[in-house]
Amino acid sequence: MHSRIDIIFTLIILANLLLLSSSRLGTCINVAAIQGLLLAVLTLATRTDEPLIQTSILILSTIVLKSIVFPQLLQRAIRDSETRREMRPYVGYAQSIVVGMVVLALSLWLGSKLPLPNPTISPLALPVALFTILVGLFLIVSRRKAVSQVLGYLVMENGIYVFGVTMVHESTLFVELGVLLDVFVGVFIMGIMIFHISREFDHLDVDRLSTLKD
C-alpha cells in the first residue's frame, strides 16, 4: 500500500524534473498530461474509504481536463503559432535541473518541519506537493514562451491538487472541483490570449510585454 503510493510520488517527481530539462514544448505538454494521469491514479489509491461516486467524479474530471482537454488546447496553440521549442530560456536546462534538485531538498526539509493536523498517508506527500508547486512557479519565472508559462501554471495547480488529495479529508470533492474549475477558466483565457498574441505579433515571447510598463 505504502510503497505503491510512494511509486506514484516518485513518478510525479520525475515528471517535474523532466519538465525542467526538456526544451521541446510538445514533450513538456505530454509530460504534464502524464502527470495529470498520475494524479488520477493517486486519487484512486488514496481515496479508498470514500463513496465511490465522489471519487469517480473527481477522477474522471481530472483525467478529462488535465490529460485530454488542456494538452489538446496547448498542442493546438503550439501548432498554430509554430513554436516547437523553448529557445533561449532565462535559465538554461542544466541549471534548471540543479535548481530543481535544490528545490527538492528544500521541499523535503520544509516537509519535515511543517506541522500538520493529522497523520498523512505518506511522508513524501507534503514534499512532493511543495516541490510541484515550486517547480510550477520556477517554470513561470524562467521560461520565455507564453505556452511554457501556462504549463507552469498547470504544474503549480497539480501541486495544489496533490496537497488537497492527500491532506484535506472533508468535502474534498468540492474543493478539488472548485480548483479544477479555476484552472479550466485560467487555461481557457490564456489559450485565447496566446491565440491573439501569436496572431498579432507572430511570436509568443512574453518578455516583449515589458514595453507595456508605464
Place this chain on the structure above:
Amino acid sequence: MLTLLFAIGLLVFSGIAALFAGRSPLISTVIGVSGALVSCVVGLVPAIRVLSLGTVESFRTVWQVPGGSFYVELDALSALFLIPILGVSAICVLYGGQYLQVYKNENKLGWAWLWVNLLIASMVLVVVARNAILFLVAWEIMSLSSYFLVTFQYYRKGVREAGWTYLIATQLGTAFLLVLFILLGESGGSLDFDHFMFTHGSWSGISANVLFVLAIIGFGTKAGFVPFHVWLPEAHPAAPSHVSAIMSGVMIKTGIYGLLRTLTFLGSPPEWWGWLLIGIGMTSGVLGVLYAIAQHDLKRLLAYHSVENIGIITLGIGIGVLGISIQSPQMIALGFAGGLLHVINHAFFKSLLFLGAGSIIHATGTAEVDRLGGLLKRMPWTGVTFLIGAVAISGLPPLNGFISEFLIYVGAFTGAIQKTTPLAPLIGVIASLALIGGLAAACFAKAFGISFLGEARSQHAANPHEVGWIMRSSMLLLAAGCLLIVIFSPRLIGMMSSPIAVITGLPTTSLLMELQPASDWLWTILQVVSIFLGLLGILATIRYLLLRRKQVELNVTWDCGYVQPSSGRMQYTASSFAQPITDLSRLFLGTSKTFIPPQGYFPEASSFHTDTPDWYRRHIYGYLFSGLCWLSSKLRWFQHGRVHLYILYIAVTLLLLLIWNLG
C-alpha cells in the same frame, strides 16, 4: 436613536434615488434636497432631546467585520455636534438646490446630490459611532464624498489640483487615526469605544502622550490646525459654495469632535496638553486671520477664517483641558463652553458667509474682491446677510460670535487670577484673542467694504442681479440663526453643561453653577448693547426724517477736471486696503509685492499688487513631497516591467517567509 438611524438611511436612500433620477436635473434636485431636508429635521428631534435632557441613547448590533460592531450611541457631546451637522447642512442643501441649477448642462447633478447626502449621513455616523472600525469607515466616506464634491467642476485644472491636495491631506490624517485606534484597541482589548475608557493608572504616561499627539495630528488635519491647514485654502474655493459652507462650517468640526472624544479615553490630562492646545489655538488663530487679510479671493479669505475660528475653538478647549489638569472647575466650564458654543456659532456664520460668497459668484461670476464693488445696492439681501455674518465672525456684540469668544475670555481671565497657573501664557491667550478679533474686524471691513460698498470695479459687478428666493431665504435663515443664538444664549450656555459633563465626567449641576456668573455678565452686556442699538435706531430715524423732504441724487465722485472720471478705478483695492496690516506682519506672511510706482510729472501706468501664497504649503510640504518624490524615484529600477521577475519576487518572498517561520 432609531429615529436618527432612520434619518441616516433616508439620507443615503434619497442620495441614491437622486442619482438614478439623474436624467432630469430638476427631479434629481427635488429628490436630493427634499430627502436631505426631511431627514435633517427628523434627525434633529433626538439630538435636541438628548442635548436638553442629558440622556444617553444607544443601539448595538453585530456587524460581520473583524473587530467591528455596529455600535452607535447618542450622548450630549454627539448631540451637540449633530445640531450644526443636521441644522446647518439642511439650510446649505436648500441653498444648493437653486445654486447648482447653473451647472445642470455641464455636470450630472444626480452625482452631486448623492455625494452631498452621503456627506451629511457620514458626518452623522461619525459623531454617533462607538466602534473604531465603524468610525473610520464613516470618516472615510465623509472624506471621499467631500473629495468628490470638491472636484465637482473636474473639467477645470485648478479644481483637480485642489482635489488632490485635499485627498492627500485627508488620507495622511486618517493614517494617524488608524495608528491611534489600533493602539487604543490593543490596550482596551476591543475596538468598541466603551472598552477604551481607562482610569489614568492603566496608562503609562508616555503612551497616553503618544496617543494625544496622534489625535492632534490626525484630527487636526481635518479641523485645519496650523500647520496642517494647507488643504483648506485650496479645497474651499474649488468646491461649489454650498459645499464649501458645509465643509467649512460643519465638516471640519468633526475633527474637533474626534479630539474631544479621544480626550475622554485618555484619562486626566497632564498640564502640557492644555498648553499645547492653547499654543495651537494661538498660532492657528493669529496666522489664519493674517493670511485671510492678505487674500483677494473671497472664498480663499473665508477658508483662512475657518483656520482662525478653529484656532479660537482650540483656545477654548485648551483652557478647559488646562482647567482639568489644575482642577479649576471655572476654567473647565468656561473654556469648554466657549469652545463648544463657538463650534455651533462658527457653523452658522461661516456657512452664511460662504453662501453669501456663493451668491456673489452666482450674480457676478467671480469671487475676486478687486473686481467687485457696489453690490450692496443691487443685491441688498445678500449684502445685509453677509454683513450680519461679518459682524458675527468678527466677534462683535450683539451677534453670536461674541458670546462664545466672551466665554473664552472669561475662562482665560479666571485662570489668570488664580495663583496656580503661570500667568504669562494666559495673558497671551487674552492678547491673541483680542488680536484675532481686531484683525478679523479689519479683514471683514476689507471684504465687505471692497465688494459691497463703493462702485463696481469691473464689468462683472456692473449689472448683477439679486439671487433667487430660495437662496435668499436660506441666507436669511442662517442670519436669523445667528440672532436667535444670542437671544437664547443664557439657556444655550446652560445646555453646554451636559456635553462638558461627557468630556470631563464632572456633574452637570456644578458645571451649571460655574457657568452662571458668565451668563449673568453676558446678559448685562447684551442689555447695554441693545440700549446702544436703540440709540442707533433713533439716530437713523432722525436722519431718515431729516432727509425725507430733501432730494437725494447720484453723482460722479471725482469730476474735477479728470479726462476719464471713472469712479470704479479710483477706489481702494483689496491690496491697498490691507497693505498696512500685511506690511506689519510680513515676517509671518512672506507677501510678495509687485509695485510700479508713478514716475515723473505726468505719470503713466503704475500698479500695485500683492500676492500671499501659503508659506507652509511652499516651504514645508513643497520640500517634503519633492523629497519623497526623489526618494521614490530611486526605487523605480525595481519596477522594470518584467512579469517573470515580479513573480520571482513573490515566490522568493513566500518561500523565505515559510523558511523563516519554520527554521
